[in-house]
Amino acid sequence: MNNKILLLFPDGVGVRNYLYSEVFDSSKEDLVLFHSFDDKTAKEIVEITSIEQAYKIPKYNETVKEKFLRELICLARLNNNTKITQNKSLLTNWKTNHNNLKNKIFYKLVELSSKFISNYRQIEYLENKYQKQIRKTSYYKEVKAILEKINPTLLFCSHQRGVVCPTIFAAATDINIKTSTVIYSWDNLPKARLALRADNYLVWSNYMKEEMNLYYPEINQNKVIVTGTPQFECYHNETNIIPREEFYNRYKLDISKKIICFSGDDVLTSPDDPKYLNDLAEELIINNLDKEYQILLRRCPVDVSGRYDVVVSKFPNLIKQAPPIWNFEKGSSWTTIYPLKEDVKLLVSTAFYCDVVVNVGSTMAFDFAMFQKPCIFINYDQKEKENPNWSVNTIYQFQHFRSMPNTKVVLWWNNKTMISELLKKEFNLQAMNSWKETILSNNKYVSKQIRKFLNLS
Numbered sequence: 212m213n214n215k216i217l218l219l220f221p222d223g224v225g226v227r228n229y230l231y232s233e234v235f236d237s238s239k240e241d242l243v244l245f246h247s248f249d250d251k252t253a254k255e256i257v258e259i260t261s262i263e264q265a266y267k268i269p270k271y272n273e274t275v276k277e278k279f280l281r282e283l284i285c286l287a288r289l290n291n292n293t294k295i296t297q298n299k300s301l302l303t304n305w306k307t308n309h310n311n312l313k314n315k316i317f318y319k320l321v322e323l324s325s326k327f328i329s330n331y332r333q334i335e336y337l338e339n340k341y342q343k344q345i346r347k348t349s350y351y352k353e354v355k356a357i358l359e360k361i362n363p364t365l366l367f368c369s370h371q372r373g374v375v376c377p378t379i380f381a382a383a384t385d386i387n388i389k390t391s392t393v394i395y396s397w398d399n400l401p402k403a404r405l406a407l408r409a410d411n412y413l414v415w416s417n418y419m420k421e422e423m424n425l426y427y428p429e430i431n432q433n434k435v436i437v438t439g440t441p442q443f444e445c446y447h448n449e450t451n452i453i454p455r456e457e458f459y460n461r462y463k464l465d466i467s468k469k470i471i472c473f474s475g476d477d478v479l480t481s482p483d484d485p486k487y488l489n490d491l492a493e494e495l496i497i498n499n500l501d502k503e504y505q506i507l508l509r510r511c512p513v514d515v516s517g518r519y520d521v522v523v524s525k526f527p528n529l530i531k532q533a534p535p536i537w538n539f540e541k542g543s544s545w546t547t548i549y550p551l552k553e554d555v556k557l558l559v560s561t562a563f564y565c566d567v568v569v570n571v572g573s574t575m576a577f578d579f580a581m582f583q584k585p586c587i588f589i590n591y592d593q594k595e596k597e598n599p600n601w602s603v604n605t606i607y608q609f610q611h612f613r614s615m616p617n618t619k620v621v622l623w624w625n626n627k628t629m630i631s632e633l634l635k636k637e638f639n640l641q642a643m644n645s646w647k648e649t650i651l652s653n654n655k656y657v658s659k660q661i662r663k664f665l666n667l668s
Contacts, residue, residue, distance in 0.1 A: 299608075335429055369393060471569060590624055
């Protein structure tokens with residue numbers, strides 16, 4: 212009898228990393244998807260992967276007590292993390308602009324309660340209380356019954372932040388199902404949103420393992436396994452590179468010119484991205500560099516706001532677009548969002564053919580580093596900002612940027628007029644490779660590492 216693995220996907224972000232890589236691709240185990248997608252999306256994902264069955268995660272209505280404890284733990288941890296790192300930027304992860312009176316009162320009570328938490332033992336007490344509370348709900352009983360019906364050997368989660376995850380993991384633990392989760396991104400741990408408790412936590416690198424020990428000292432280090440992330444494994448496969456002529460023709464690029472990739476963040480992370488794109492285009496033209504360079508825009512996959520349209524239409528000969536190939540139907544739920552397999556090739560090819568990437572503090576720096584390409588981090592504020600409370604000065608204070616061995620890992624675009632100077636500047640490849648090694652560790656055989664740890668055949 213084959214082992215059965217229940218793949219918990221609270222959203223679509225992990226589809227590329229864990230269903231399009233080789234982690235479960237050649238597995239002889241029975242794969243079952245436990246998801247929050249709509250029926251159409253779930254059917255499509257099952258068809259393009261080796262998944263046998265799919266079960267929908269029941270609708271989760273979080274009780275007030277659960278939510279209060281979860282949010283109180285988060286704020287208490289953010290306060291603790293701020294203290295141990297001496298980094299106040301961590302508190303920007305606590306949302307304060309609530310849109311209705313009910314939420315304002317709720318979060319004010321959370322904030323008042325957090326003032327009585329003065330040591331880590333109290334945080335551990337709250338964690339235990341939260342774990343007991345989620346086991347008292349009807350949702351826990353419902354999920355437990357589903358898990359008993361599926362009867363998996365292992366529960367594997369693609370994203371540790373999902374609000375539904377703690378109860379599902381608690382139910383699995385209580386009926387002796389082994390549990391593993393991955394830490395999804397390099398900036399997640401300081402943000403205090405690890406609410407689930409698992410048998411094992413798969414992390415990107417030794418650096419991330421040390422972070423787990425710093426922010427969650429109660430979790431035994433033996434449970435934290437360095438496997439790497441399959442997110443960057445696709446760059447080692449030459450078949451993911453679209454033929455040159457096909458790539459240039461598809462995106463109407465001039466094969467005689469170099470390409471600057473402008474990679475957008477989401478609206479909240481970087482609200483002024485269209486203005487930065489406009490600055491880039493204007494400066495290339497002013498310095499007569501549009502004869503040598505062209506811009507390829509890759510927006511954030513979940514950003515379908517159309518906020519770049521005006522800028523793109525202003526510079527039709529200079530700015531070309533390579534929209535992410537993600538399933539995203541306008542007006543539908545966010546749970547329908549997931550990457551199609553073709554987007555893996557588009558992303559790899561973009562990094563391969565472009566000469567440099569420009570963005571505000573994005574992980575795309577590492578994507579381009581896979582091909583030894585430089586990254587330019589935007590490091591100045593617009594005079595007229597979309598959000599007066601937003602600033603690049605805050606962005607680069609975030610804890611995950613402290614992992615940089617030095618500031619030479621990227622090139623810094625400190626004011627609008629210096630972009631032409633940066634394009635001629637020599638890139639410190641050694642510094643970037645050092646940073647990449649710190650954050651990504653082994654990124655070539657990650658699927659094998661994960662398969663070996665999970666004991667997959």
